[in-house]
Amino acid sequence: MNAPLTAADGEPLKKKLAREQRLKQFKAIALVAPLGLFLLLTFLVPITSLLFRSVDNPEVVTALPHTSQLIRAWDQRGLPSDAVYSALAEDLARAKADGTLADASKRLNMEISGYRSLLMRTARKMPLQLAAGESVRDHFIQIDERWGDPDHWHAIARNAKSWSPYYLYRSLDLRENKSGVPELTPVNERAYLSIFGRTMWMSLWVTVFCMLLGYPVAYWLANLPKRQSNLLMILVLLPFWTSVLVRVAAWIVLLQSEGLINSGLMALGIIDHPLQLAFNRTGVYIAMVHILLPFVILPSYSVMKSIPPSYVKAAISLGDHPFAAFWKIYFPQTLPGVAAGALLVFIMCLGYYITPALLGSPEDQMVSYYVAFYTNVTINWGMAAALGSLLLIATLALYAVYSKLVGTDRLSLG
Amino acid sequence: MVPEVVPDTEVLVSFRGVQKSYDGESLIVKHLDLDIRKGEFLTLLGPSGSGKTTCLMMLAGFETPTHGEIRLNGALLNHVPPHKRNIGMVFQNYALFPHMTVGENLAYPLKIRNFSKSDIDAKVMHALSMVKLEKLAHRYPAQLSGGQQQRVALARALVFNPQLVLMDEPLGALDKQLREHMQMEIKHIHDSLGVTVVYVTHDQGEALTMSDRVAVFKDGIIQQIDSAYNLYEAPVNSFVASFIGENNTLEGEVQSLQDGLCQVKLGDGIGLTAKAVCADRAGARTTMSIRPERVRLNGASEQCANRFQGKLQEFIYFGDHVRLRMDVAGNPSFIVKVPVSELDGSWSVGDSISLGWNPEDIRALDPLNP
Numbered sequence: 001m002n003a004p005l006t007a008a009d010g011e012p013l014k015k016k017l018a019r020e021q022r023l024k025q026f027k028a029i030a031l032v033a034p035l036g037l038f039l040l041l042t043f044l045v046p047i048t049s050l051l052f053r054s055v056d057n058p059e060v061v062t063a064l065p066h067t068s069q070l071i072r073a074w075d076q077r078g079l080p081s082d083a084v085y086s087a088l089a090e091d092l093a094r095a096k097a098d099g100t101l102a103d104a105s106k107r108l109n110m111e112i113s114g115y116r117s118l119l120m121r122t123a124r125k126m127p128l129q130l131a132a133g134e135s136v137r138d139h140f141i142q143i144d145e146r147w148g149d150p151d152h153w154h155a156i157a158r159n160a161k162s163w164s165p166y167y168l169y170r171s172l173d174l175r176e177n178k179s180g181v182p183e184l185t186p187v188n189e190r191a192y193l194s195i196f197g198r199t200m201w202m203s204l205w206v207t208v209f210c211m212l213l214g215y216p217v218a219y220w221l222a223n224l225p226k227r228q229s230n231l232l233m234i235l236v237l238l239p240f241w242t243s244v245l246v247r248v249a250a251w252i253v254l255l256q257s258e259g260l261i262n263s264g265l266m267a268l269g270i271i272d273h274p275l276q277l278a279f280n281r282t283g284v285y286i287a288m289v290h291i292l293l294p295f296v297i298l299p300s301y302s303v304m305k306s307i308p309p310s311y312v313k314a315a316i317s318l319g320d321h322p323f324a325a326f327w328k329i330y331f332p333q334t335l336p337g338v339a340a341g342a343l344l345v346f347i348m349c350l351g352y353y354i355t356p357a358l359l360g361s362p363e364d365q366m367v368s369y370y371v372a373f374y375t376n377v378t379i380n381w382g383m384a385a386a387l388g389s390l391l392l393i394a395t396l397a398l399y400a401v402y403s404k405l406v407g408t409d410r411l412s413l414g
Numbered sequence: 415m416v417p418e419v420v421p422d423t424e425v426l427v428s429f430r431g432v433q434k435s436y437d438g439e440s441l442i443v444k445h446l447d448l449d450i451r452k453g454e455f456l457t458l459l460g461p462s463g464s465g466k467t468t469c470l471m472m473l474a475g476f477e478t479p480t481h482g483e484i485r486l487n488g489a490l491l492n493h494v495p496p497h498k499r500n501i502g503m504v505f506q507n508y509a510l511f512p513h514m515t516v517g518e519n520l521a522y523p524l525k526i527r528n529f530s531k532s533d534i535d536a537k538v539m540h541a542l543s544m545v546k547l548e549k550l551a552h553r554y555p556a557q558l559s560g561g562q563q564q565r566v567a568l569a570r571a572l573v574f575n576p577q578l579v580l581m582d583e584p585l586g587a588l589d590k591q592l593r594e595h596m597q598m599e600i601k602h603i604h605d606s607l608g609v610t611v612v613y614v615t616h617d618q619g620e621a622l623t624m625s626d627r628v629a630v631f632k633d634g635i636i637q638q639i640d641s642a643y644n645l646y647e648a649p650v651n652s653f654v655a656s657f658i659g660e661n662n663t664l665e666g667e668v669q670s671l672q673d674g675l676c677q678v679k680l681g682d683g684i685g686l687t688a689k690a691v692c693a694d695r696a697g698a699r700t701t702m703s704i705r706p707e708r709v710r711l712n713g714a715s716e717q718c719a720n721r722f723q724g725k726l727q728e729f730i731y732f733g734d735h736v737r738l739r740m741d742v743a744g745n746p747s748f749i750v751k752v753p754v755s756e757l758d759g760s761w762s763v764g765d766s767i768s769l770g771w772n773p774e775d776i777r778a779l780d781p782l783n784p
Contacts, residue, residue, distance in 0.1 A: 314509035316497045317474055318523035319574065325497075332513045 053385035057164035063104035064091040068160035085136040093126040111155040167386035199366040203349030214296035222304035251287040283359040296341035303337025426452040432482035444634035457621040460631030502571030502579040510555035517551035523574040541573040652779040655703035668693045686720040687773040692780040699781040706751040708775040718770030
């Protein structure tokens with residue numbers, strides 16, 4: 001065994017090299033730290049809080065702590081014990097005073113309509129003034145007979161935990177039946193499943209249109225001399241330099257009944273009546289395809305650029321018809337780029353908000369519209385977060401399926 | 415070595431008056447008359463831009479001649495689309511289909527020709543055994559080395575038994591040792607199959623070792639088409655002489671012509687006798703070419719008709735031989751090759767050494783700088 005190597009100053013070489021290595025690593029970490037911090041604050045924290053908000057259910061527990069605690073022991077049959085009624089009386093009096101009652105009554109009103117007025121009315125009667133020998137339960141039923149209805153107590157019992165799958169169930173048109181098992185809501189109350197379905201369906205078509213239109217353009221660009229393709233590539237990217245809002249507004253100007261396209265076609269005598277192009281599915285498709293087209297063209301182009309023309313030539317020289325050679329040899333090699341572009345477009349479509357909101361009818365709104373609706377209009381954070389979380393989960397699931405089919409290692413984003 | 419006499423066999427491909435222009439202004443191929451014989455190994459050699467690859471592409475069908483006609487077995491080929499020509503082709507970057515295994519790559523032309531599954535398997539295995547890659551049928555091209563990919567490309571171009579195989583600088587991407595090995599392998603496959611090969615390269619060594627005949631291209635015109643031996647020993651003009659192998663040039667003016675020899679006066683007034691190849695009249699300028707190994711030194715030069723004194727400038731050691739750079743008759747970079755065993759230990763830089771050569775070994779060609 002040789003003596004350990006030492007550096008010129010006598011220090012063991014191994015130790016010195018390890019220290020230098022650590023210094024390098026520290027520098028690398030220091031360089032990415034600002035971005036890491038930024039991502040943590042602007043991406044990870046909001047996403048986590050979104051996921052948390054979708055199951056967060058604090059209102060009832062906060063306003064009615066004792067009731068919540070006691071009702072958990074209830075066997076869910078008949079009416080709860082007098083102790084629960086007393087606890088409710090106590091909680092209501094306190095909640096009225098510290099102002100937490102409004103949130104709780106709003107929350108319970110989602111379960112059974114009319115619950116808000118029931119709670120408010122009962123709270124006004126607090127503290128209890130019991131007649132001699134009168135049970136708390138009877139007094140409550142006397143205040144309002146709904147306190148004798150087990151369903152109203154089930155509603156409290158369901159919300160006696162600080163988390164609840166309620167919003168997630170609602171977002172999937174499910175509800176908990178009395179035994180707590182999720183079931184589909186009646187047909188006339190369903191809404192979100194069809195909205196999710198519509199979101200997927202519209203995204204799928206936008207992706208298909210983008211691929212049909214983008215692939216030939218990318219192929220053409222990839223086979224042009226560099227100077228011309230660079231110039232044309234700027235034209236492809238040009239829309240990126242304008243805000244989406246401006247582009248959608250421009251499409252409204254073009255597509256509406258009295259818009260440029262309709263008046264042009266009518267002036268040429270091609271049509272008699274204006275075509276309905278805006279404020280319906282057609283308008284949404286036209287504008288979304290236009291906005292998302294570059295996301296298919298760019299990765300496809302960069303992959304196509306890397307395929308030497310000799311492949312197709314070789315296939316032709318081996319006796320294959322040029323079209324067959326294109327399909328069997330060229331097309332499979334472009335798949336990583338095309339698939340990456342399609343994935344990009346599809347995922348962006350799933351979360352699209354502004355184009356359908358401005359150019360679509362109520363029948364063309366996608367999930368994001370309802371997220372915005374619950375955030376801005378009804379201030380229902382639970383529903384907004386649940387819809388957002390489901391959209392995120394659906395996206396991740398689709399990505400997983402996609403990577404299984406195509407293989408993410410083969411994707412090329414250019 | 416005796417010049418190989420290629421017998422006049424049947425012509426497979428003939429180019430007649432073929433021209434090609436891409437921009438309508440300049441001709442990349444100016445005027446091509448070329449017969450390719452059945453079973454021969456013909457190399458198109460030339461610097462880049464000389465039109466050799468364009469000729470190959472016209473033959474493959476990827477370019478159409480703007481003028482003239484190309485015939486294959488007597489049938490006009492001009493308007494036959496490339497996929498109906500049944501010509502094998504090996505590309506410079508191999509062009510192996512990356513999403514198919516080696517076996518699938520080889521089966522590709524056979525499937526198009528509707529062979530049965532068992533026929534395809536047999537032919538693929540046979541072609542792979544020819545290039546000694548039977549075990550790699552299930553690999554993807556990216557998993558092979560450059561030399562292996564080259565062999566697969568070769569096997570794919572041969573697997574459907576084309577009568578003509580085109581190769582476009584197929585060894586350009588390989589390192590020197592592998593390239594030399596593959597040259598021999600391609601040559602042996604050619605010999606054993608009897609297939610006609612048209613091979614494009616800019617590497618003259620490759621052209622000389624592999625070909626039955628070499629066509630030297632320059633500016634869209636074939637300068638000389640001949641066996642390797644004749645190209646080297648009997649170049650017909652200064653371009654061929656300088657492009658193929660090493661050569662020393664001397665500039666002069668023709669004084670007189672007689673019996674295929676000519677008297678030439680060099681710039682400094684010295685006269686010499688050379689073989690008249692392009693020199694056709696007295697008074698014409700000429701560039702004379704002599705191969706370094708034809709120059710004799712000291713005693714060996716005494717019998718020569720042309721004798722000079724050269725001043726030794728530099729020794730360049732090559733292992734098996736030494737090149738002496740000398741100043742001879744006004745040419746300061748005159749190279750003489752000397753086997754190590756014949757090197758005289760007393761020579762040193764600055765010495766004057768007598769040298770000479772026979773008139774048959776120095777060829778009076780067209781002037782290089784007219």
